[in-house]
Amino acid sequence: MSDSSAADILERIKPLMHKRVGPYNSWNPVSRTQIWQWCSAMGDHNPLYLDDQYRAEHSEFSRDKAVAPPAMMQMWSMRDVNGNDGPGSTTDNLFEILAALEEEGYEGIMAVSYDQTFHRYLEEGDRAHHYSTIINVSDLKTTGIGKGFFVTQLAEFMDQNDELFAEARITYFKYQVPKKPAGASKPSAPGKINRIHPVENHDHEHFWQGLRDGKLLIQKCDDCGELRHPPQPMCEHCQSLNWSTIESKGKGTVYTYTVMHYPEIPPFDYPNAIVLVDLEEGVRIVSQLIGTKPDDIKIGMPVEMKLTEVQEDMTLPLFHAAGPKIEEKP
Amino acid sequence: MSDVNHKFKNVIASDLSVGDALPEFELPITAKLVVSTAMASQDFQDVHHDKDAAIAKGTPDIFMNILTTNGFVGRYLTDWAGPGSRIKKIQFNLGAPNYPGDTMIMSGEVTELSQDGEHHLAHVNFKGKNGMGNHVSGTAIVQLATVAG
């Protein structure tokens, strides 16, 4: 469908690529005041930057000149509050390509990645400027936020001697802002993403309630005595509907496992190790394995459960490697 | 987080092994933080200081600007590696925005140790995760201090 028009767009903007635009000058030389403002706002107390005595005694830098945190790279030649570039900056439009894409309806922009190399830390009195070049435009891509092009900009950060002190490849996604369906709601307050709550229907609610009560419950047939998990209403051995529960000791061995790496689904920490545990009582249960390095997970390793309140409304039987038995002192 | 009381200590190559975890760092996101860091990084886009403007652009609140994310990544690395360290490279991908009221937890791991001439380099994976997922995740190369302390 739009592939051919995407090809047309790319054909048209290609000549605009690889054009080095600049300089974009800084308004002010690197100053102690701005370094202090940055470090103060960021809570960065690294003595290298503003502690003259530390610098004199422990670094290659001079006592007299404050040192700028390397991540400040880009801010020296940023525009002022009115959107003006520093004096003597080029009036060429770096963002011709972005403007061309906007005309085609790709109006959204979002920075997606930074790839930076720092060659030298700037010191008080240094004077920064930068040049920019659009070095890549991807084919039309579809992402979670819409269709668009990844545009990569090379920014070269230079000092007063035209020496490169840092460089960055910054990739933006220039995308078609999806049309909101009619009646779409206003943006809601940013919320914390929680674990998905289990559905507690008639057949399963005792299991989840048991966890909240501090017990891992296994269903037991009242007629033939067979244990079963996950819960189900009828005993598959004798078809009895009568059941009660026993409390599991939460000890067992790993029958199989996986370590999840991708996609990273919030709110989980990655890598996320998942185990299928053979409980001593004779049923299997799925859970997370906490505290064991992925390479150390083995089929057959002994594990034990720790009931853990993972969030306000949820207690789960998480498993840990079972440590060596500690003999109680007589 | 203990900003002012952070005891700086240089990490040296012989202290490290691949797989070592960097200490976690917890950053509560406040409107004051978002605005003050945006100003300090010379970023005057309204989505970083004007809540009404941010909402009009379809986000629920103001949010942290990228230069600040970069600043916190830098701080995270040197808080760990110490003032004798020098940051050589930082690469990161951006994800869920940092909105006021959320907390970003930064974590990291040493993935490789290498040498460049006389300098020892630590290669680090890091991520900053907030209530909606990863705000930032990436890799860095830090030149380690040669002397401890």
Added chain:
Amino acid sequence: MSNTLSRKAAIVGIGATEFSKDSGRSEMQLACEAVKAALDDAGLKGSDIDGMSSFSMDNNWENEILRQVGGKELKFFSRTEFGGGAACGPFVHAATAIASGLCDTVVIYRALNERSGLRFGSGQMMNNSPLDPNIINFSHYFPYGFMTPAAWIAFSARRYMHEYGATSEDFGRVAVAMRDFAATNPNAFFYERPITLEEHQASRMIADPLRLYDCCQESDGAVAFVVTSVERAKDLANTPAVIASARQSIVKESRMMTPFYGETLSGIPEFDACAGEVYSMAGLSPSDIDVACLYDHFSPWVLPQLEAFGFCDRGEAKDFVKDGHINRGGKLPVNPHGGQLGEAYIHGMNGIAEAVRQIRGSSVNQVEKVDHVLITAGAGVPTGAAILERG
């Protein structure tokens, strides 16, 4: 055994849309396009249809499609549950309905915007209805973050490695073979993009032991078929792909994607249970099979399928694959279209379309002298299998 469906019906039409990451149109439109293409391919009209069968996961209703493709009336329609496990069920239903005289010509379809729409692999399958059997099942996994198909399959893949000494490279060889076929299939996602085993081993870990190249690409697209009686098939232009046997399979260990509680996780008990009958119904044996179109949403699952269907002994599929038997030119080429790992993930239906092309002799990667093709539906779910025969 006596049965009435063997060799009573044949696939006489196949149709498909392109396979993409973003179709740019509704699933309904994809379904209509594919059904129309299948009818055109068969040389039939909408008004010839009197039955329909699809997946219960499909979002397109039979009546809507019937009206748009120029149909008048359906005497028979059916759905099959369990995601990709439904890929063979509609053929069982169609053949049964035709053999019993319920109807004469059945259209089978599956249309999905699984890439641009809701992606199964994203872990975002959410529904909180206490009446939904999926969420009731998944409730024992989602709270731990265990919520992607790759991770569920990884449990079995890990057991398979543990019990039979298979390695990630053994899974990789399956992926390399699929990508090799896809590389010469212009309809494939990975046309002209083969991979090496080294590239497989270097690809990122998704859910240990599954790497990126062990996982299919989620896709948008639609595939449709026309099935009719073998008598009517004789009057049509295409070489019929006769349904020599077809069976669904659920065993008591079956669960939706999470069969963790049976004796073993290293095999696929649904296929173990039905393979014998799939052969006996057709009066055939494994050595009669010329090509296999096996469900390959994740490469590890191909190995136990080769074992269940008797191409090698239990635990020996890794050697069978290592010896190149499933490759281009091998003794049992598997998925000459590139499979779901190489062509596209259309819930297995694109593999069945390839089976028909192999029978007809019209595949871009045509295997010489194909009389019988084995097809399987999803693994790790209630499923089915069938054998197509050159008519």
